[in-house]
Structure formats: C-alpha cells, structure tokens
Amino acid sequence: MFGNRNRRKALLVSAALVGGALLMTACQDTDGSGGGDAGAAQSGSPSAGSEPSASADGPAATPSASAGAPEADPSASASGGREGSGADTGSGEREQVGQVCGANDLSWSTRSESQAGGYILVMAKAKSGITCVLPAALPTIAFGSDGTEAGPAEQSVGRAITLSGGTTAYAGVNPKTTNTDWGKELDSIIVAIGNDDANPVSLKVGTINVDKPVVTNWHTAPKDAVPFSQGS
Secondary structure, eight states: OHHHHHHHHHHHHHHHHHHHHHHHHHHHHHHHHHHHHHHHHHHHSOOTTSOOOHHHHOSOOOOOHHHHSOOOOHHHHHHHHHHTSSEEOSSSOEEOOOEEOOGGGEEEEEEEEOGGGOEEEEEEEEOTTOOEEEOSSOOEEEETTTTEEOEESSSSOOOOEEEOTTOEEEEEEESBOOSSSOOEEEEEEEEESSTTOSSOEEEEEEEEEEBSOEEOOOBSSGGGGOOOOTTO
16 A cells, blocks of 8 residues: 555656656746847847948948049139140240131222222221231132132232231232233122132222232231232
8 A cells, every 4th residue: 555655656756857847948948049039139230339231221431532633723724725825936935816817807998099000909907896817828809700810919928917906908909910902891809818718708999901910918008008010
C-alpha cells in the first residue's frame, strides 16, 4: 500500500517537474523572440550621428562647380572688345574705324561747272545721325541703260574720307572726253559707293552728251575735284 502511494507521489512530482520545465521553456521562447525583434529594430535604425542613406533621402546636396566658379567681369570683356577692334595706329593703340558709307547713307546734290571744258560736280554729305567712311577708291558712276561706267580721271587713288555732320565730299565727272560729235544724250547719272553698293542713287544732271566719261576720286575741297585731262 505504501509502495503504491510512494509511486503515485513520485509520478506527481515528476509531472510537476515536467510541467514546470515546459512552462519555463515557453517563457524563454517568448522572451527570446521579443528580444530578437527589439535587436533587429535597434540594428535597423540609424544612429543620431550617421548620415542619411542614398536610398532614403537621395544623395546629399553638394554645391555645383558653376556655383563656385568666378563670374565673368563685364569690364574685362568690354576692354577686350575694344583692344580687338579698330585700326592699328603703330603706337600700340587702336583707332576706331567707322562703317563704310552706302549711297543711301548720304544726301546728294550736283551742279554743272564750266572749268576744264565743263563737268558735273557731285556732292555727298552724311545724313543726320550717320557717321561713315568713303573708302579710298574711285566713285562708281554709271550712265544710261547700258551702265557705261566712268573711268579714272586721276592717276592715283585718293584717301578715305569720314563723313559726319557738315563734312562734304566732292567728285568731278566729265561725261565726254572725246572730240567727236558722237555720244549718248542722257539727263541723269547713277552713283554708288563701289561696285558692291546695294542701293545706288540716280541723280538728275540735265541733258548731257556721254562718251568715254571719267570721274575723280573723292575730295574734301571742290577745287581738287576738277576732272582735268591726265595729259594736261
């Protein structure tokens, strides 16, 4: 009888021990999983002093290269432009060169002169507000529908003339240099500043007889624009 009681007691104690062991294991598993989640969360969180990752916030903003580059100095640019323009005077300085005149930049007039057998004096002045240069070249003077051009009345080319304000340039045209009775009767001449002038002008001169015409260079004094024969 005592043996049976002792055996039941041993079984109860054993069962109690097994139940306690199972209870402790369950508690440990619960505590371990909680600790694992907390550890994972802790390891996944950036520390307060760390930089944000590229995937979270994108790359940190950095100043561009152009932001740190010095800006162009307008005065230096303007100075450079001045140094590169104009004509060299030979003393290390440059002289400003104006635009070449076109026929439509000028105010024109003519008058008949009796000197040297008779000729037409052509006068040109810059229009208001215009400053331009008559190049050191023969004026282009044409006659009639066939465009007969006047040849040179002087042996050498003249100098360039700057027209502005009240400055006047003069050229003398002899429409007929032959001693024959033949010629074309016309009442106007066509004037251009060189053969490339896109806007030549037509000037009324009265009735003239044209045969082998000649023209002088541009001059600043009318007395220098008399188209004398080259042989005189």
